[in-house]
Structure formats: structure tokens, C-alpha cells
Amino acid sequence: MKKVTSLLFAATLAAAGLVGCSSGNETKSETPTDSSSNTEVKPETTTDSTSGDKVEIKLWLDYDNYAEALEEAIEAKYSNIDIVWEHVESTQSRTKLELDGPAGVGPDIFLQPHDTMAQSIQGNILLPLGSSLSENVKSRFIESAVETAKSGDQYYGVPISTESIALFYNKTLLEENGFDVATTFEEVKAQGDVFNNAAENKFIMRFEAGNAYTMQFFLTANGYQLFGADHTDPNAINFDSEEAIAGLEYFKSMQEYLPVPYADLTTDTVEVEFGKGTVPYVIVGPWAISEIKNTADFEWGITTIPTINGVQPLTFSGNIIASISAYTQHPDEARQVLEYMISDEGLEILYKVRGAIPALQDPTVIDGLSDDAYVMGVLEQAQFSEPMPSIPEMASFWAPAETMYRSVWEGLATPQEAATKAMSDYEQALLLVQ
Incomplete structure (x- = not known):
């Protein structure tokens, strides 16, 4: 019965359009660079990022209670990570990053609506997820949601939540x-x-x-x-x-x-x-x-x-995308933090603290999500929604x-x-x- 509930829940998200669709006008981005130094951003490596000194990772988030809960959970799990966060509305993060990134005061990870992804990719302000994180995302999140964060064969973010x-x-x-x-x-x-x-x-x-x-x-x-x-x-x-x-x-x-x-x-x-x-x-x-x-x-x-x-x-309807800034000086640790944010544990924090709906293929991995009457009410409207153009x-x-x-x-x-x-x-x- 649990499996049937999961399939029905995921099918409702996909069929209703609560998760966005790729526009078809994708622009393949060049490898992102830090425009302040014209230095190519470091690619994904296999370095063990759990060793060594603490690394400060800055998050731009638009809900303070979620930010506080995430900070506490990540720092408890990873001794090498020190989380700092700033309240920045997801609708303003792209334009703010275009200024703050080159100045060296931007975030390592930030949120943005899926309809701004095309501009972010064209502007070379996003770091590709890398093969390991991309495979994680493709295997766990609903395909149509994942496609809103893709250009060419690269993935530039994760649809952590979907809404209408x-x-x-x-x-x-x-x-x-x-x-x-x-x-x-x-x-x-x-x-x-x-x-x-x-x-x-x-x-x-x-x-x-x-x-x-x-x-x-x-x-x-x-x-x-x-x-x-x-x-x-x-x-x-x-x-x-x-x-x-x-x-x-x-x-x-x-x-x-x-x-x-x-x-x-x-x-x-x-x-x-x-x-x-x-x-x-x-x-x-x-x-x-x-x-x-x-x-x-x-x-x-x-x-x-x-x-x-x-x-x-x-x-x-829209997806909220979590992306890594192309200006990050700590790509390995940023990927580590993003991996936690999209883990079952991280998404449960998002759901229980923020009330957001993760765009997961199997929602039963989040305790209480598929039995939530309020979420089901949103999904009723989801049958009559269409993704924001991207x-x-x-x-x-x-x-x-x-x-x-x-x-x-x-x-x-x-x-x-x-x-x-x-x-x-x-x-x-x-x-x-x-």
C-alpha cells in the first residue's frame, strides 16, 4: 500500500505540472569561471573533504527557521564545516550574486526559482554539480523537475522543492x-x-x-x-x-x-x-x-x-533550485553541503520546518509527507497548474x-x-x- 501511495503521489506531481518542464530553448554554458579573476572554477575532485581544518560555507536562504535548523544539522554531522547564512529572497538571489560573486562576498550555495535558471546558466554564475551529485539527483528526483536545472549534458542545480x-x-x-x-x-x-x-x-x-x-x-x-x-x-x-x-x-x-x-x-x-x-x-x-x-x-x-x-x-507552479555558485572557493565542501541538503534527512528538515514539498520520486522516504492532508490539498490544485515559462x-x-x-x-x-x-x-x- 505504501508503494502505491508513493507512485500515485509522484504521478500527481509529474502529470499535474507542479514540477516544471524544460523550455526546449536550452543554452549550453561554458565552464563557469570566476569573472573577478578569470580563473576556471575547480572541477569535482575525490578529495576527502571530511578531514582538515573547518571550512566556512555560506548559504543564501529565504526562511530563517529553515536556515537555523539546517545550520545545526550540518555542523553536527560534519566536523569540517562551519555554516553561515544570510537571508536573501530566492527571487533576488540571481541578480544579487551577479554583483556579490565577483566582489568575493557571495554565497557558496543559494536558492532561485526555476524560471531564472536560463539566465543564470547563460551568465556563467553556476558551478556544474559534477557526475556523482548529478547521478544522485537523477535517481531520486522527478525527471521533469530535474530537467529545469539542466543545460546540455550538465546539471546546474537541484529542485529541492516544488510549489503552487x-x-x-x-x-x-x-x-x-x-x-x-x-x-x-x-x-x-x-x-x-x-x-x-x-x-x-x-x-x-x-x-x-x-x-x-x-x-x-x-x-x-x-x-x-x-x-x-x-x-x-x-x-x-x-x-x-x-x-x-x-x-x-x-x-x-x-x-x-x-x-x-x-x-x-x-x-x-x-x-x-x-x-x-x-x-x-x-x-x-x-x-x-x-x-x-x-x-x-x-x-x-x-x-x-x-x-x-x-x-x-x-x-x-514552480521549482526552487539549490545551486552552487561558480565563485565558490570551496567546491568540494559546497557539494558536500548540497548533498546533505538533498538527502532524506535534509529534505525532512525542509518539509517539517519550511512546509515545502520535495520533488522526490518516492515521497514516503520523508516521514509523514504522503499522509499530509495539507500537501494533498496543494496537489489538488496542482492538477490545474502549469510551470512558469523558463x-x-x-x-x-x-x-x-x-x-x-x-x-x-x-x-x-x-x-x-x-x-x-x-x-x-x-x-x-x-x-x-x-
Whole structure:
């Protein structure tokens, strides 16, 4: 029975697209070099890295409790390693490394979303994993996730976790108000007509209105396809398409039920309000599970995003990739630390402390993962998700898209005006990187 559960769990991840797909536009990188010295980075060796003096390995991580737990575990296991860490958001690590790496103040290991891998590989800021670590990754992690960290015949990182947003609901609060869990946004709005009280800061739902990653589902519910049907055409960003504008119109209609400035709807504030038990629904991702478990004193669950006009929206999904910096001065020890991070023991820390979902072929090696009702709720939505495009032009998508959502939410532009400006902003962004 355990084996069947494992196979079903892995199949759900792969078939649903919760793990990303290779873009097909891979660029084979040259051997990474330290651009500050123009010296080729040391290849993988067979030196016994458990002997000798302590070596300091710096990690850039975006969750402090995870960093602290990882530091303690690694230092307890390896007497030759001294872990230091710095809080750096995974979405900012690539651009920060491009500056800090040559200056000699960057990390040995860092995290980044899979959609930035193409740029990192092209920029020669990543060290190849080497044959031993690559074989470990290929044998244990889901193939489609591993492919997002590959270029040519080299692997440049490990997909330590995979994620998609979903609907988190407060079962206790819903029952107190006589509501069922909404399966449509029409139901959400009807419940909001009864529940909302602006004077008491009570709103039926909260989400990050200014976050293009989270808000993508409003557009896909109306048929929007980013970069075309296969998500690889940089000329088909389609912000000003009928489908995108219709999605923005519906997005704008939700402002009546959540009349809060986008600047006050951050990841932290959305999660905090849910943890306090004041809001029936929030739209967040599995990164919030651990904190909510620690704070919530009510019954809650996770399920699919409600339908919009009868259509099940598609959310973005993504992998978080752990990579070794090409600027590391300690490649053997960095590989040793990364090997621990992706071991069963290391991934159990990630799951239990961070609440992240490892992209393993066999999830039963992590105690409790395949029996976790909250993880299963995320995987329900995973059936209706698609990987963030991984073409280099994806980096030019985020800023125009977020400006578009924010200007519509604040009433600074109509959906048509905001979409037209987003098209112009995207085209200008492409010119800057050519």
C-alpha cells in the first residue's frame, strides 16, 4: 500500500505540472569561471573533504527557521564545516550574486526559482554539480523537475522543492457563518456580501493583489496563454489580448470585496490575518503551511482555487533550485553541503520546518509527507497548474505584469490601459537586455 501511495503521489506531481518542464530553448554554458579573476572554477575532485581544518560555507536562504535548523544539522554531522547564512529572497538571489560573486562576498550555495535558471546558466554564475551529485539527483528526483536545472549534458542545480498556490480556508469560521467551502468565485462574492464589514476590517478573502505570480490565475481563467500555447514564444506575451483584459476585468471586480491597497496585501499580512482566524479564505502557497500550523487554533484546510465563470483557473507552479555558485572557493565542501541538503534527512528538515514539498520520486522516504492532508490539498490544485515559462525573456515579464495588476487594483488605469502599458514596458525591457 505504501508503494502505491508513493507512485500515485509522484504521478500527481509529474502529470499535474507542479514540477516544471524544460523550455526546449536550452543554452549550453561554458565552464563557469570566476569573472573577478578569470580563473576556471575547480572541477569535482575525490578529495576527502571530511578531514582538515573547518571550512566556512555560506548559504543564501529565504526562511530563517529553515536556515537555523539546517545550520545545526550540518555542523553536527560534519566536523569540517562551519555554516553561515544570510537571508536573501530566492527571487533576488540571481541578480544579487551577479554583483556579490565577483566582489568575493557571495554565497557558496543559494536558492532561485526555476524560471531564472536560463539566465543564470547563460551568465556563467553556476558551478556544474559534477557526475556523482548529478547521478544522485537523477535517481531520486522527478525527471521533469530535474530537467529545469539542466543545460546540455550538465546539471546546474537541484529542485529541492516544488510549489503552487491554492485556496486555504478557515473551516471553523465558515461553519460559524453558515457557509460551505466555496467552489466558485460567485459563491465567494455571495458570502462576502454577508460577511464583509470594512469598519471592522473583515473581508471574505485576502490575496496578494500586486503579485503577478499569485494573480496569474485570473487571466488563465479567461484563456490567457503566456508566451503562447507552449509558453516558449517571447513575442507572444499577449498582455493586450482579449483574454488577458477579460481576466483583468474580473480581477478588478474583486476589489469590491477586498478594498485594501495592494501595498497592504503582502505575503506576511495575508498569512498573519489567516493565522489570526479573521478571514475565511486566503490564496497562498505551501510555504505558509508551517507558520499557520504553529499559529492557528481553528480547523482549516487547503483545496483548489474556485472556478471563475465555470472555468477552473490554472495557477503558476514552480521549482526552487539549490545551486552552487561558480565563485565558490570551496567546491568540494559546497557539494558536500548540497548533498546533505538533498538527502532524506535534509529534505525532512525542509518539509517539517519550511512546509515545502520535495520533488522526490518516492515521497514516503520523508516521514509523514504522503499522509499530509495539507500537501494533498496543494496537489489538488496542482492538477490545474502549469510551470512558469523558463525562457530567458521570462525575467522581463514580472515588472510589467506587476505594474499592470497594481494600476488596475488602485484604479489608476483601466484594464485596457494597463494592458497596453504592460506591452510597451515589456518591449522596452527586452531592448535593455539585448
